[in-house]
Amino acid sequence: MKTADDLFKEFKILSVSEFFKKNADMLGYTGKIRSMTVLVHEMITNALDACEEAGILPEIRVEIDQRGEFHYEISVEDNATGIPLKFITNVFGKMLAGSKAHRNMQSRGQQGIGVSGAVMYSQVTTGQPATIVSSTGEDMWRVKMNLDLQKNTGKIIEKNKIKDNDGWRGTKIIIEAKDVTYNKSRYSPHNYLRMSSIANPHARIEFIEPDGTKIVFPRSSKEMPKPPKIMKLHPKGMSTDDILVMARNCRARKLGSFLRSGLTRVSRKKAEEIEQVSGVSLDKDVGKLTWDEAERIVKAFKIIDFMAPSSEGLIPIGEKNIIKGISLVNPEFSVAITRSPRTYKGGIPFIIEVGLAYGGKNGPGIDIIRYANRSPLVFDQGGCAINEAVKSIDWRRYGVNVESTPLTLFVNVTSTHIPYTSAGKQALAME
Template sequence: MERQAGELFEEFQELTASEFFRKNKQMLGFSGKIRSLTIVFHELITNSFDAAEEAGILPEIKIDLKRLDKDHYILRHTDNGPGIPEDFVTKVFCTMFAGSKFRNIQSRGQQGLGCSGCVLLSQMTTGKPARIISGYKDKDGLKGVQMTLKMDVKKNQGLILDKKKVDVKNTGVCLELHFKDVSYSLSEQGAFEYIRRTMIANPHAKIIFRDPTGHKYIFNRASAVIPPLPKEVLPHPKGVTADDLIFMAKHTDKRRFRSLLTSSLSRMSTKRVNEIQEITGIDLNKRPKDMKWEEAEQIVDLFTKMDFMAPPTSGLIPIGQEQIEKGVVEILNPEFVSAVSRKPVTYRGGVAFIIEAGIAYGGDSGRMVGEQRKAEIMRFANRVPLTFDQGSCAITEGLKSIDWKRYGIRDMESAPITIFVNIVSTQVPYLSTGKQSVAPEPEILHEVRQTAMTVARKLQKYLRAKKAEKEEAMRSKIFEEYVPVILKEAALLAETEVPEYQPVLAKVTRRALAELMGEPIDDD
């Protein structure tokens, strides 16, 4: 029986962001028991780091994970950040796509889904409310508020079940959530490994973690330097679309389109605007709201043909060679470590990024597989560990395309090596909303290769010196073993006494070793 259009649309619905992600939680990264818990750790830790650094505070986080039953946990997460004012608590924890990260700025989080996504997962798996204590300062001094709340999925907002003022000693947020259908694991994708890798890329932080067995891990900071705050950068002409220009035009307070271009795009001078007007014939003195789609397309097409200075890179803050090495030494205690940060470049013509890499050899480098250490790749984006979807990531692809035998590593898979790679950008090109792998842009692949090969050459030099030292030690040992035998046999043939050879032999072998190590030689 044929149905009328009116009947077909009787079930037409509108979903809020919360309803959508309730039905599609895998898009937030919540798929699988181990991965779901790791993503919770990821979201809460990155939010705490960002908040503390913006307030000029060295981050310190305490995490307590208690197991109540099989796959049922209580997570208590406490930080020392600036706290959340009372009026914003429900927005932070119960509203999807709400936050301060919707800017063209380098940031660990980029979507405003983190904390609210964790509350949603908790509510979906246990039905339990979230409990939050926030200590914050306002014009009247230090204040504290405790709330018990749930997310109203239909309205994409919070429902306060209980609220009261509390005394707090410091600023910061304490969040308590229940979770079911999650699992704590010591595997490479587990929550513990996520913390360990986080500390390598964030040596200025301190994390105290108590696991479900009651074991307490203290990850101390290796540096007291708070990273400089990144600056917001304007979009580059090479990276905008016609839709971007139309959107800017509809939401600007500028009276003329030429003013919009110079104030909203980087590297856009008045001289450039005049060139655009002359070539296109478009009157750029018109009101921005009068700009037509065809005209926006014409302007963007011209952008692709014009030469612009590279985008400004003042908004990009890499970890830096010294800080990477400090983080690696603190966690891996390697025999050898080297790191490097490349100069900024761009992908897709107008998005600036930096690749930095480190390599660690020996000590606790690599990953334990049975009783053997294997090579380990640690991927990061804006200091955040990417622990899942490794195979589809540009970082993995770039590293595996390198011929490691050229750098003295015969069997890369079985070498006690950790390779660290971090991409820094205001717009990391993630492959999905789960933000766990980087798109294989040609420029990114090239930079990953070049940066990794730079640190690989330094490791090669170290391994050669180590091999030479070992060979010299073996030669010295042979010298020490056979010279006495030769002297005794020679003395026997000459029918004379064996000369005193020990002082001379010790001096010769000592000289050889001293020359190898570059130490001064005492001939007395």
């Protein structure tokens, strides 16, 4: 019989990157075509996010080169802000690190795993370092880096300062990957980029395919989307633990000022109502809030009526741009609608947009193209709430035969927090 000591000899602590190395499928790395598209997706979403936040019209260049059987080099270049040298290893080498996960703001990325996951996939399939060229406008660096998966960090193995940056600002990342392949199917980078271009008409995307063919997805709108805004959390979306974590990290001293400054839709009057219902004094030192008190406050949040959260920080694509986007299928008729903002889980605002195109290049049946925060969702359609919503419609009432009517349905969900079904971010959970 083995003892506890015997069993616990095997006890080990895994780092987050070791975990995702073992479970790369959770990040979407399953199958040769899908893995290729996921790599491109992670780099493109970052490029578009960085451009959007900085108010830059995106110019993105993607190149895929074949190196051998199921072996490719992928590079993505953007014209965003560039990344300061001291952040490069954290951006590309550390999982759960980034500028987005902790902010209540609409963005394509929301976990801090995407591109570090791509570098991890590259390293574990090829053993090769990633190359990053980045210029912040002043300094330009070319860096080769590896990952230390045990420590969840990146290690620079070579760095060169480039003197003449020709005025270029932005980031280019080059990785190699094996166990990937390239074709032109619906699930390929080609279709992914086409879909990205439809939902981001302000972006110009240039794509060089492995056989050297150059494809340009042109900019069809020079209008820069408004940059998304950081939004305060709404009481209805808060848990007891959220309150305590926020209370410990806030600048306010008293509960009253904490509630009013830290959350949205809490006026002086509402704060007094919270005090009355929860029995926790607004003069309470917020740093000393107990679990029991925070729990009573959350219960009060559930009972009290608050105005719905503001959605002014959410930036939908807009009906005009959706029509422009779906015109790519040359439809006989198209229509689009941006619905009014709603909330889920009580306090998280979202906006649904739908475009519908009839005829044109579509074959028979309904083709659903799904997006979350303008980022195409190409995989896991079956388990996605968007798909379920479309299926739940009684199409016969509209004279549509789901088998034969040639329809393209464009659906974009915009939110500060997209409820993805997994870290691979390809399907929306049913709430």
